[in-house]
Amino acid sequence: MKGSLYTTIELFFFFFHFVQDLHVTVSTSSYYFGWHLTILRYDVTLGTNTSGALHVLNFSKKCAKIKLLVHVSTAYVCGEAPGILMEKPLNLGKAARGRSNVVEVWNGENELVANRLHQLHSQNLTDKEITSAMQNLGLERAHYYGWPNTYTFTKAMAEMVMVESKGDLPLVIIRPTMVTSTLKDPFPGWLEGVRTVDGVLVSYAKGRLKCLAHKPEVVLNLIPADIVVNAIIGAMGMEFAEQHLDLIYHVAKLTNFSSMACFHVYMAIRFQLPLKV
16 A cells, blocks of 8 residues: 555656656547447547547647647548558548538538437437437438448548647647557556457457357458557657658558468467467
């Protein structure tokens, strides 16, 4: 107890001195997994993923000493495309200027949501009926703009709105895939809580999940949390060293297997043989 108290006090003073010289703000928002992507309320995801990110941006612009804003997005804002995509630098403006004025689109979507909610409440519908209607509205708007679900649509809109509204504030966008437990730091397998895909992994590890229905061609791209943190730090250093490149950084695994047979061979070579030795 005594050691724990001293550690807490030390961490408090470290954090106190650290925030006095804080120059970087990290922005992130909610993350969802799998089937849950299709049943999200549009008003909730628009408020959290898009409006929430913009609120962080506006706060950051008022910070006198800030040098950089890091926005943690998701790799799935890229949408869906078949085949192999060539690796090339993706600048902020290229992704954001696909439409004439993204801020106007965002304002229009907020107005649409407010009007639809007012209409639904005026009909004296139940909470369940309102939730269902807002879920359908989210999918409808996402498909209209070319995204597969509400989550990726609102996350992509957040990126675009932030780029249009950032002014002179340097902005770095990080796009990780599905973030899971750590590879090394603070120790292998560290996980804070059980959420999103972590629930599937824990259930499988405990033997409670016997199978998982999915499309064979779908790539389950998982990335350890400490790798994402390292990428964020590296991206910040690159931005300072190269005088603000305004690049988008994708953080994903390097190896994708074309079949389960390839996966089992890799697991046997990479993990089973060293353990037997």
